[in-house]
Amino acid sequence: xxxxxxxxxxPELTWKLRGRALIISGxxxxxxxxxxxxxxxxxxxxxxxxPKSWIPLDIRRLIIKKGVTGIGKRAFADCSSLExxxxxxxxxxxxxxxxxxxxxxxxxxxxASVSRIEKWAFASCWGLKDVYYAGSEDEWNSIEGISAEEDxxxxxxHFRKSLKGAxxxxxxxxxxxxxxxxxxxxxxxxxxxxxxRMAWYATDPRDDSDPKPWEDDPIEKVIMEKxxxxxxxxxxxxxxxxxxVKIPNGVLSIGACAFAMCRSLKSINIxxxxxxxxxxxxxxxxxxxxxxxxxxxxxxxxxxxxxCQSLKDVYYAGSKNEWNRIEGISAEKxxxxxxxxxxxxxxxx
Numbered sequence: 001x002x003x004x005x006x007x008x009x010x011p012e013l014t015w016k017l018r019g020r021a022l023i024i025s026g027x028x029x030x031x032x033x034x035x036x037x038x039x040x041x042x043x044x045x046x047x048x049x050x051p052k053s054w055i056p057l058d059i060r061r062l063i064i065k066k067g068v069t070g071i072g073k074r075a076f077a078d079c080s081s082l083e084x085x086x087x088x089x090x091x092x093x094x095x096x097x098x099x100x101x102x103x104x105x106x107x108x109x110x111x112a113s114v115s116r117i118e119k120w121a122f123a124s125c126w127g128l129k130d131v132y133y134a135g136s137e138d139e140w141n142s143i144e145g146i147s148a149e150e151d152x153x154x155x156x157x158h159f160r161k162s163l164k165g166a167x168x169x170x171x172x173x174x175x176x177x178x179x180x181x182x183x184x185x186x187x188x189x190x191x192x193x194x195x196x197r198m199a200w201y202a203t204d205p206r207d208d209s210d211p212k213p214w215e216d217d218p219i220e221k222v223i224m225e226k227x228x229x230x231x232x233x234x235x236x237x238x239x240x241x242x243x244x245v246k247i248p249n250g251v252l253s254i255g256a257c258a259f260a261m262c263r264s265l266k267s268i269n270i271x272x273x274x275x276x277x278x279x280x281x282x283x284x285x286x287x288x289x290x291x292x293x294x295x296x297x298x299x300x301x302x303x304x305x306x307x308c309q310s311l312k313d314v315y316y317a318g319s320k321n322e323w324n325r326i327e328g329i330s331a332e333k334x335x336x337x338x339x340x341x342x343x344x345x346x347x348x349x
Contacts, residue, residue, distance in 0.1 A: 004017075005017045009024060009030050009031055009054070009072075009075075010026065010028055010029055010030045010031050010068075010072070011028055011029075012026045012027045012028040013025070013026035013027070013028055013029075013030055013031075013068065014026050015055070017055075017056070017059075018174075018182040018193070018194065019180050019181065019182050019193060019194030019195055019227070020056070020058060020059050020060040020061065020081070020193075020194065020195065020227065021059065021060065021061035021062075021063065021182065021193050021194070022055060022056075022059045022061070022062050022063070023063045023065070024062075024063065024064045024065060024068055025065040025067065025068075026065075026067055026068070027067045027068075027069075028067075028068070028069055028070075029068075029069050029070035029072065030068065030070060030071055030072035030075050030095075031072050031075075032072040032073035032074070032075075032095060032096075033054060033072060033073055033074040033075060033077075034073065034074075055076075055079075057078050057079050057080065057081075058079075058081050059079055059081065059082060060081050060082065060083065060193075060225070060226070060227065061082075061084075061193055061225065062076065062079075062082055062085055063086075064085075064086070064087060064088055064091070065088065066088045066089065066090055067088075067090065068088065068090065068091055069090055069091060069092055070091060070092060070093050070094075070095070071087070071091060071093070071094045071095055071098045072095045072098065073095040073096040073097060073098065073118070074095070074096070074097045074098065074100070075095060075098045075099075076098060076099050076102065077097050077098065077099065077100045077101055077102070078100070078101045078102070079099075079102050080101065080102060080103045080104050081104050082099075082102050082104055082105055083104050083105060083106050083107075084105070084106060084107050084108070085099065085105065085107075085108045085109070086108075086109040087108070087109060087110055087111055087114070088111060089111040089112070089113050089134070090111070090113055091111060091113060091114055092113055092114060092115055092116070093114065093115065093116040093117070093118065094110075094114060094116070094117045094118065094121045095118050095121065096118040096119055096120060096121065097118075097119075097120045097121065097123065098118075098121045098122075099121060099122050099125060100120050100121070100122065100123040100124055100125070101123070101124045101125075102122075102124075102125050103124060103125065103126055103127055104127055105122075105125045105127055105128050106127055106128065106129050106130070107128070107129060107130040107131070107132065108122075108128065108130075108131055108132070108152075109131075109132040109133075109134075110131065110132070110133050110134070111134045112133070112134040112135035112139060114143060115143060115144060116143065116144040116145055117143055117144070117145040117146055117149060117152075118145055119145065119148060121145075121149060122149050122151050122152050123150075123151065124151070125151040125152075126151065128151050128152070128154070128155045129155055129156060130155055130156050130158065131152055131155045131156065131157050131158065132158045133157060133158065133159050133160075134160065135159065135160065136159055136160060137157070137159050140157065140159065173185040173213075173214070173217070175213050176199075177192060177198050177199055177212075177213065177232070177235075178194065178196055178197055178198045178199050178232070179196055179197070180194050180195045180196040181193070181194040181195070181196055181197070181198055181199075181227075181228065182194045183213065183214070185214060185217060185219070188217075188218055188219055188220040188221060188241070189219070189220070189221045189222075189223065190214055190217075190219045190221070190222045190223070191222075191223045191224075191225070192222070192223070192224040192225065192228055193224075193225040193227065193228075194225075194227055194228070195227040195228075195229070196227075196228075196229055196230075197228075197229050197230035197232065198228065198230060198231055198232030198235055198255075199232050200232045200233040200234065200255065201232060201233065201234040201235055201237065202234060203233065203234040203237050203256075203257045203260070212234065212235060212236075212237070214239075218241045219236075219239050219241060219242055220241050220242060220243045220244070220264075221242075221243065221244050221245075221246075222236060222242065222244070222245045222246065223246045224245075224246060224247055224248055224251070225248060226248040226249065226250055227248075227250065228248060228250065228251055229250060229251060229252050229253075230251065230252060230253045230254075230255065231247070231251060231253070231254045231255055231258045232255050232258065233255035233256045233257060233258065233278065234255070234256070234257045234258065234260075235255065235258045235259075236258060236259050236262060237257045237258070237259070237260050237261060238260070238261040238262075239259075239262050240261070240262065240263050240264060241264055242259075242262045242264055242265050243264050243265065243266065244265070244267075245259070245265065245268060247268075247269065247270060247271055247274075248271065249271045249272065249273055250273060251271060251273060251274055252273060252274060252275055252276070253274065253275065253276045253277070253278070254270070254274060254276070254277045254278060254281050255278045255281070256278030256279045256280055256281065256301060257278070257279075257280045257281065257283070258278065258281050258282075259281060259282050259285060260280045260281065260282065260283040260284050260285070261283070261284040261285070262282075262284075262285050263284065263285065263286050263287055264287060265282075265285050265287060265288055266287050266288060266289050267288065267289060267290050267291070267292075268282065268285075268288065268291050268292070269291075269292040269346075270291070270292060270293055270294055270297070271294060272294040272295060272296050272317065272345075273294065273296050274294055274296055274297055275296055275297060275298045275299070276297075276298065276299045276300075276301075277297065277299070277300045277301060277304050278301045278304070279301030279302045279303055279304060280301070280302070280303050280304065280306060281301065281304045281305075282304060282305050282308060283303050283304070283305070283306040283307055283308075284306070284307045284308075285305075285307075285308050286307060286308065286309060286310060287310055288305075288308045288310055288311050289310050289311065289312050289313070290311070290312060290313040290314065290315065290338075291305070291311065291313075291314050291315070291335075291338075292314075292315045292345060292346065293314060293315065293316045293317070294317055294345075295316070295317035295318035295322060297326055298326065298327060299326070299327040299328060300326055300327065300328040300329055300332060301328060302328065302331060303331075303332075304328075304332060304335075305332050305334050305335045306332075306333075306334065307334070308334040308335075309334060311334050311335070311337075311338045312338055312339060313338055313339050313341060314335055314338045314339070314340050314341065315341045315344045315345060315346060316340060316341065316342050316343075316344065317343065317344070317345045318342065318343065319342055319343060320340070320342050323340065323342065
């Protein structure tokens with residue numbers, strides 16, 4: 001396919017790419033994609049070649065906005081990196097092979113408005129574990145075509161439930177936060193997605209860096225998706241309302257003052273893979289009670305956990321000797337005063 005970033009996907013529907021996220025918006029039904037396999041006769045055998053898709057097959061995130069009423073044939077077939085799909089209320093049917101071969105798909109939300117699922121809509125979705133359905137079990141069983149969807153039937157069903165997360169809400173603000181990273185604000189939840197490192201942001205009025213774009217928003221939750229590799233300097237500095245943070249595997253470094261002065265943050269789980277933490281990374285997080293530190297950490301900046309006087313427990317995946325070899329650890333008074341749990345990665349229940 002051409003290297004396009006946006007286009008039409010129905011008479012009144014458009015699509016656009018943000019990094020590896022695909023956003024569908026507008027009103028009405030999506031186009032069908034009649035993509036018959038091409039047959040090549042090599043002389044000894046016949047080989048079937050799938051034609052190119054209308055979208056990149058490596059998308060990790062799919063956002064279908066309210067207003068979409070039908071998902072077209074083979075619309076998202078072969079998107080093997082896709083892990084979660086939330087189909088909005090108002091969609092009435094899911095087309096033939098719409099999500100076939102999405103082998104990384106783990107969970108899907110289906111609204112009660114769906115009355116028909118066409119053949120092979122979720123064929124070869126072998127990783128599918130959970131299906132959230134907004135209606136009752138009787139309504140589920142009455143969906144036309146549901147009895148033929150083997151992978152849907154094998155997954156755990158959660159009736160009268162939907163995923164009430166950031167994906168279900170319209171983004172009130174959005175933009176870029178790195179060369180190939182993007183952000184969206186959904187209520188009080190900030191979501192970071194894409195690939196690569198975050199930008200650096202000002203931590204002092206005298207800084208040359210730009211202020212963070214969510215500077216004045218009452219953010220309570222930050223979700224960074226897989227693909228982020230570095231948390232920028234000052235990224236969440238002085239977000240006093242921030243209560244929880246999800247840092248994905250694949251992050252290698254946490255910048256200086258990244259979470260400094262986040263006074264409502266009570267815990268932090270730093271995943272394995274992070275090797276360096278900048279100075280004052282969590283300085284002034286006065287309500288922080290426990291931290292999970294990975295064995296991969298090699299260097300910690302000055303006052304990374306300064307003025308974290310409520311810090312009681314630190315869970316470290318390595319041994320005491322490995323802990324003592326972390327560069328800069330001996331100067332971290334509040335970390336040293338907390339109770340250490342070596343060879344542990346999660347707090348006790």
